[in-house]
Amino acid sequence: MQRDGDIVHTDGTSSIYFINAATANYYIVIKHRNHLGIMTTNTVALSATSTMVDFTDANNQITYGTDAQTAFGLPSGVVAMWTGDVNGDGRLNYSGALSDVPSIRSQVFNDPDNSVFGGPPTSTYVFLQQLPEGAND
Numbered sequence: 462m463q464r465d466g467d468i469v470h471t472d473g474t475s476s477i478y479f480i481n482a483a484t485a486n487y488y489i490v491i492k493h494r495n496h497l498g499i500m501t502t503n504t505v506a507l508s509a510t511s512t513m514v515d516f517t518d519a520n521n522q523i524t525y526g527t528d529a530q531t532a533f534g535l536p537s538g539v540v541a542m543w544t545g546d547v548n549g550d551g552r553l554n555y556s557g558a559l560s561d562v563p564s565i566r567s568q569v570f571n572d573p574d575n576s577v578f579g580g581p582p583t584s585t586y587v588f589l590q591q592l593p594e595g596a597n598d
């Protein structure tokens with residue numbers, strides 16, 4: 462999954478393809494290390510001809526379930542996968558024993574540019590890097 466949401470083959474540019482997959486109707490499922498998974502509501506006909514599956518159209522959502530995607534922070538008319546599942550348990554928890562917050566907080570607090578750890582004085586904690594967990598993808 463690229464930063465713009467495109468999903469491509471592992472070479473970084475080619476479309477995804479499935480060797481020896483039969484021409485048939487399939488549910489399309491997307492799972493990513495730090496996002497909640499999504500699946501199409503209906504099957505999609507796949508064959509040797511390329512098929513574009515657009516999960517981003519807020520006005521024509523194809524995702525199974527309610528609130529399976531979010532429009533938070535996105536341009537009007539666009540939805541995306543929920544991010545922040547940094548511990549990979551399939552949930553976005555803000556508090557409790559399974560919270561995703563400690564991992565994110567630890568990365569921000571421990572950034573060497575924060576004044577707490579000798580960086581320049583700042584009024585807030587700032588973290589200007591890609592999180593190892595990729596939560597700011």
Ligand SMILES: [Ca+2]
Nearest residue numbers: 546550552561
């Ligand atoms: Ca989680």
